Amino acid sequence: MSEVASDYDYDLFVIGAGSGGVRASRIAAGHGARVAVAEEYRVGGTCVIRGCVPKKLLVYGAHFAEDLNDAAMFGWDVPVKRFDWPVLRDHVQAEVKRLEGLYGQTLASNKVETFLERATIVGPNLVRLASGRTVSAAKILIATGARPFLPDVEGIEHAITSNEVFHLERLPKRIVIVGGGYIANEFAGIFHQFGSHVTLVNRSDTILRGYDESMRDRLLQISLAKGIDFKFNASFSRIDKREDGMLHLALDGCDDLEADAVLFAVGRKPNVEGLGLEEAGVDLGTRGEVKVDKANRTNVPSIFAVGDVTDRIQLTPVAIREGQAFADTQFGSGGVVEVDYDCVPHAVFSHPPIASVGLTESDARNRYGTVKVYTSDFRAMKNVMAGRNERSLYKLVVDEASERVIGIHMIGPDSPEILQAAAIAVKAGLKKADFDATVALHPTMSEELVLMH
Template identity: 45%
Template sequence: MMAFDLDLFVIGGGSGGVRAARMAAQTGAKVALAEESRLGGTCVIRGCVPKKLMVFASQFSEVHETALRYGWTFGEGAFDWPSFRAHLHSELDRLEGVYGRMLDGSGVKVHAARAVLEDPHTVRLSTGETVTAAHILIATGGRPNRPEMPCAEMGMVSDDVFLMEELPKSILIVGGGYIACEMACILNGLGVEVTQIYRGAQILRGFDEEARGLVAESIRQRGVDLHTGTDIALMGAPDEDFDMPAGEMLVARKVAPARGPVKVKTTMGVEKVYDAVLFATGRDPNSRGLGLEEIGVELSRGGYVPVDEYSQTKVPSVFAIGDVTGRPALTPVAIRDAMCFVETVFHGRPTPVDHRMIPSAIFTQPEYGAVGLTEEQARAQEPVDVYATTFRPMRSAFAGRPERVLMKLIVSQATRRVLGCHIVAPEAGEMIQLAAVAIRMGATKEDFDRTVAVHPTMAEEIVTLRAPVRRG
């Protein structure tokens, strides 16, 4: 049997890669990890963590108005982006250090380098070093997609938001997914004039129709100028003449500034200059240039790494987890993938990845939490009863604010099991996590009915829904 330098080499230092490396090392395996950027990956450095901190910051903008209705009087506040940005990056540096110490404490050797596969057991580092391993795990995640169009380099992608030196006064956000909607709410809450455009008929494609409709309504109520059914037709420098002949326009675009004010013309014919443009038009897997195809791992059409239920590729020694596989692009999914990989390979207990009933939260204002099937998915599968209510919560009603919330259960008529739960409300992410436990265990509508309500709360509505609003 061939002797290898390592038992496991992990390419990628995000949440999934770090968890796999640490857990494998704790079994006594000899493990190393390569990360060409920063430990923590998208979630800690460029995604979930900084985004959620920005969500918290953006929510304070309405405190003054609400507090007045509750009897408080104090002076108007102002948001200081440079101060917040400095504190934010200090926190990200701290978390990156935590990841490094966890790996070091587990005995994992970390290479601050890019790694490429030379063969099924050999990795070549950008430092010039080569390392062999019995198993190689690809955990390289994904990156924001920048559309292929003239002057697209003038726009930002989500990674750039956290690096802005100053807040723009106005911004155009292109996209209708959860990142676009979250950023629209965040920047609007921080005082930026936000316009959001999406080429589809409604934002948050793939989520429950009723819930996404309420989120869209709430976004507009809070001041985001949201337009669906439209996209960017042209973009360029503020003084660009979109009516000039195409050839001349392309010449002008070659000297357009990389960043700064951008003039945009939409497919609806609207022209406007914005201080910034943010493309939130999807994400691509970080799979190219890793040497995968050269060793026999053929990538999918979208660039994802095909794996089986045990995260193994067609090359037996090479595995892949997380966003790079095309599985649900959620940090807890990557971590669960990592745990199943370690159970399978290093504990000898084959553990398939189970992606059923994954709860998720979209941190718009208000938040949207979901688990299980949408109403549309459930109806296509079997006859269902839909229990739902929308109302103004006590906190908002007392303050004279218009925001409404949604509590919704989709129930199988045959088994009475709850097939899906959708909540649009402040702190919906916190609520859906707890609801997901019951639904994952197979709770029926009657189980919910037998649960005593906690009063007065928004969440009590989820156990007091008595009659279906729709059937069939």
């Protein structure tokens, strides 16, 4: 800890109480630092309040649509199937509120002072709160996250983003989702299962750019078979709201569309506006991201940043790792702690979900030249019994020279749950022979990972 920390009101002031900010605050306080955190909206950040947690709860709710249909083949009589959106919406928000309270309790129990107001930087060691109070800190951490990006389209005020989708008054009968990334495909699956007619509009001809091509193709095939419409190489020129509340969507590249709601999921933008970063001399990147080194330090020695605001890997577990590494490095006694960004697992909670770790097949060929690819294309036992033709696909990518498994990609029921354990094997550098030598756990879907030849 800095020898002049006593000259400041706090050893650490954190702006943003999301996943990264809360972890950094808690760990720094555990090391004995005097810590304060400011949050202008709700403690918990994107993940807890308007991101992965409420979205995953919607995913759980959406799965019942197929499960209830399949139940008959397993002997269950479900005479009435009716979905009530307000019930799920309100229960999800109640759970979000509960988690928000727990995050607040965590900060309080670790003696972190919380200011529920906006904070801006007015100097290398000074922060001004919305109430007008100015406080000083030896170190300032920016953990303000990111927000959905909205393009400059006439009538864009009639669109919603992933922030507002959890608060819809009613379920749209027709929804147009704009984008081809994981958020767009997740909500396409969710709303389709809830009974909405879903059209996904993408400016290119590829969904899930950066994911393994086989997984992308399989999800597209399954989504089309389910009845989700796709409009590729299309873009918006205007959104008009009619007197009856319906939206007329004028597009380039395809016919115009009518919808009850249009959801834009075309990327996320770092939250840096109005924070005083440029006035403080903090360097920003081309997308507005806070530029940091491996120790999460900006070009201003007393100012640091972690999480989505740095636009490195926009994932909650990565933000948490960065927050922990920052706190341990700056306030612990173990020296510099760096986050290892190699082999970070990814999941798309689509219907069915995708999970990946390591290199895609194309990236592996570019890096290693010659690789071996093992696949298992099968129907899950439950789908066979239910008469559902949906097939799962697992893929192992192996470096031919070393026989190391350098990538695992899966699409099928529970793929993210299975991949978490499998990711350990890739991170540890295990070889294909290690997979082959592992006895299969039968009957499971995951056994396919050790049976590929």
